[in-house]
Amino acid sequence: MTTISFVSTKGGVGKSTLTWITACALAHNYGKQVVVIDADLQLSLSSTAASIDNLPFKVISASLTGIYDVLNAIEDECDVALIDMPGILHTPDGSREGITDFLFFVDVMLLPLKAHSFDVLNVTAFQSVISEVVMRRKSLDSITEVAYFINDLHSKKSAREVERHLVSDNMPMLGRNLSRSVSIERSVISADSLLNSPSVSPKIKIEFKHFMDSIIKLL
Numbered sequence: 001m002t003t004i005s006f007v008s009t010k011g012g013v014g015k016s017t018l019t020w021i022t023a024c025a026l027a028h029n030y031g032k033q034v035v036v037i038d039a040d041l042q043l044s045l046s047s048t049a050a051s052i053d054n055l056p057f058k059v060i061s062a063s064l065t066g067i068y069d070v071l072n073a074i075e076d077e078c079d080v081a082l083i084d085m086p087g088i089l090h091t092p093d094g095s096r097e098g099i100t101d102f103l104f105f106v107d108v109m110l111l112p113l114k115a116h117s118f119d120v121l122n123v124t125a126f127q128s129v130i131s132e133v134v135m136r137r138k139s140l141d142s143i144t145e146v147a148y149f150i151n152d153l154h155s156k157k158s159a160r161e162v163e164r165h166l167v168s169d170n171m172p173m174l175g176r177n178l179s180r181s182v183s184i185e186r187s188v189i190s191a192d193s194l195l196n197s198p199s200v201s202p203k204i205k206i207e208f209k210h211f212m213d214s215i216i217k218l219l
């Protein structure tokens with residue numbers, strides 16, 4: 001079983017939406033047994049799941065401290081566990097210990113960025129937390145895959161600037177950025193894969209397929 005999580009220090013960057021569309025595509029198009037662990041306080045994925053029949057994956061809600069127990073319980077029944085983390089990842093006292101504990105169970109960390117300079121500054125600061133988790137896991141022979149990507153593209157120019165920054169800091173990137181894929185899927189809101197949906201344009205399908213193929217390579 002591989003655990004994947006969209007991780008961010010900022011709220012509203014698309015974690016829950018990306019978790020959902022990734023889960024749908026993994027289950028429908030890549031033949032994976034998927035469980036979504038909803039640790040987002042808003043429980044938006046649990047409530048969406050409750051309104052849909054024949055969902056091709058399970059959604060289990062858990063508190064941050066309960067994630068480990070859920071992972072243990074589902075280990076034998078699924079290929080991929082997608083964890084939807086809360087909006088803002090920090091502990092009340094601002095200590096990193098808590099954060100690294102929650103991220104310790106994540107094999108593949110995907111970090112969505114908006115193409116904006118504030119987000120770059122945030123991510124640069126967060127990179128040290130990520131490195132700490134990677135080192136801790138490495139000392140126990142666990143590999144962590146980390147990849148940044150641009151979600152919610154504002155303009156090609158600002159995206160290029162963000163990419164240049166990531167490359168110059170040697171930050172690993174997913175091969176392809178998402179732009180409009182999510183908003184289209186949001187209007188669909190169903191358990192279909194965006195790749196199969198008749199209302200999604202071929203351009204968006206190609207964009208999302210690149211994104212999914214990059215994720216599959218990290219599993």
Ligand SMILES: Nc1ncnc2c1ncn2[C@@H]1O[C@H](COP(=O)(O)OP(=O)(O)OP(=O)(O)O)[C@@H](O)[C@H]1O
Nearest residue numbers: 011012013014015016017087152179180182183186
């Ligand atoms: N690629 C995209 N294109 C357009 N809209 C997007 C894209 N990604 C996310 N959004 C929109 O951004 C908003 C926030 O998304 P979402 O709730 O998934 O973020 P989140 O990171 O889970 O937020 P929170 O931090 O509150 O948990 C939603 O309205 C969603 O539709």
Ligand SMILES: [Mg+2]
Nearest residue numbers: 015016040087
């Ligand atoms: Mg969310």
